[in-house]
Amino acid sequence: MPPAPTDTSSRHAQPVVIDLNAAIVQVADDSPLILVVRPENGDADVWDALPFGPFDPLQHRTMDIGLRAWVREQTQIELGYVEQLYTFGDRGRHALEKMGDGDHIVSVGYLALTRGNDEHAGVSWRDWYQYFPWEDWRDGRPDIIDRVILPLLQEWVSREPASTNEELSRGRRRDRARLTFGIDGGHWDEENVLERFELLYEAGLVREAGRDGRPNAVAHERGSAPQLGLPMQFDHRRILATAMSRLRAKLKYRPVVFELMPDTFTLFELQRAGEALLGVHVHKQNFRRLVEKAGLVEKTGRMSTATGGRPAELFRFRREVFNERPAPGLKLAPSRSRANT
Amino acid sequence: MPPAPTDTSSRHAQPVVIDLNAAIVQVADDSPLILVVRPENGDADVWDALPFGPFDPLQHRTMDIGLRAWVREQTQIELGYVEQLYTFGDRGRHALEKMGDGDHIVSVGYLALTRGNDEHAGVSWRDWYQYFPWEDWRDGRPDIIDRVILPLLQEWVSREPASTNEELSRGRRRDRARLTFGIDGGHWDEENVLERFELLYEAGLVREAGRDGRPNAVAHERGSAPQLGLPMQFDHRRILATAMSRLRAKLKYRPVVFELMPDTFTLFELQRAGEALLGVHVHKQNFRRLVEKAGLVEKTGRMSTATGGRPAELFRFRREVFNERPAPGLKLAPSRSRANT
């Protein structure tokens, strides 16, 4: 077998430790829930964290296996769908407060889906919109956007440094705000969760931004820092944002919702789950047309009477789609009008 | 600032070394080229490798920066677009031949795009279809598929173990072959580069599969192992497959082709570049309708006479699209008929 062609002289680079972070998602009662580790003593100064654990290549052949192992240990949860998100060297630029020169940590973010699971010592499920209140448009445009975010972003836009290196960057801040938050004429794209969070971070509007020396100008001027969603430890809210973006995108071209659904469900329940994740409403009749035409579900013959109106047929996921064609997802297009729930 | 909530008792996990692997792509003369490191002495037994280098968190703040640094050093190339692909613990299951228990390597794959660049000591540009001959459908279905791959896959399908754990896995192999290679009735999806490579790997049909003890049954029975594309060192061909999949997908929803184009170009040149990457042909008139309607390009007023027929207008990329809407890509749908080139 051939030897490595490039010389490996610089192979004795700083050894690092690998950390696996998991955004574990569940949907219950129309709410997307995320598993977080919370301070035992209810200390409000201690922020929530995503569960994480080390990766030991000696014990586990792959990182996926390692992830499943410590999640099982820490939380008793057996993960279903698992997908790698992104790897940050030294937790990316969202560095933690201060660490010795000794331990360098590379963290790998994961998205994992699971069906209904109860709480367990030390961990709890939280609606992910508590961390991202501006991402839930199911009851119309969240007013935290107009009340808090936009004014603060305006300030940030107007503080744009006069001369920047890059020629084209004039009005760059304004453009980014318009694109990500869809203000004046722009369109809200529910997939841009990460872009929006990064914008808020750069603008110094989220609590986490205070840590790495970024001047939280706006907040300080006002004396009272606005709280834009609950903060999380390290760069965990960023990882959660990545997970949300990825999941919202994937939903549309791969049948991942079903990983979050019980065995049987009504079409409307399925729709609600999708909407919970996307944070928008879709047109009901078109939704069922889509799902049925795509052959994603099949009737069970049984009915659900818990609807409050006409009983609904219970469906189940057609696993066969995997063997038929490159399995599609729910091409959910948010409905403009809120007419048809 | 808050301390980590989960106990970090197991923090002294095996330290590892981080390797960054880059799939650096360029398009020239209708060929997608990939930068590889080749044996100095022309030794045929030494396989090509992707350029790679270590990541040292002490020297570089982020992995992207580290990547750019050693690429510049090793190859004099200044990378433009860079995107992280995937991280393998211990190079994933495609382990290298044998390594001491000491050094555990985690490798992070990257996709990078660059405009025309010349060769340089130790590295050279190769058409990526040399590694994946079955992926180029521009001159119709490549006959390596019918001549070599399908017969071998048939054998593999028929060798499917009679009783497997999973209930549903009867005929699993047949289904996978049908889905990924689009045989009998299936549809060829040019994005499934990785899935196809993994299938061939599992079936023991690529040279790399021999290394990790997988019985290369078919090849051995026949005495002459068929060569399905050029092999690469380690799991580099897998990384390249990942890069191709990602790039082919991204092309359709983000304006990444332009990272590979010269300053000005004709619409047909743009089309050829897209086709080279996708490995399929698209309908010419519809292509220009798409590109112009999407506002991706603008006229320069100048003409190109190098067309061989009527001179073509020269266009340039409209950078403003980035500031207008979530910048779109070329929703290239392969044309069924090969009528309109």
Next chain:
DNA sequence: CTTGCTTGTACTCATTTTGAGCAAAAGCAA
């Protein structure tokens, strides 16, 4: 300097897909 060859560019047209609304069906409760 006209004919033929090649490629660019402008339109057209049928089919599908998409977004949105109307209306009947089927349960429950007053």
Next chain:
DNA sequence: TTGCTTTTGCTCAAAATGAGTACAAGCAAG
């Protein structure tokens, strides 16, 4: 029965898509 609620079936216009036809504009050979 009469409302009220939700499910489900269907229609319809607008937009997007796939595939042509036709003509324009250069070059080269005769």
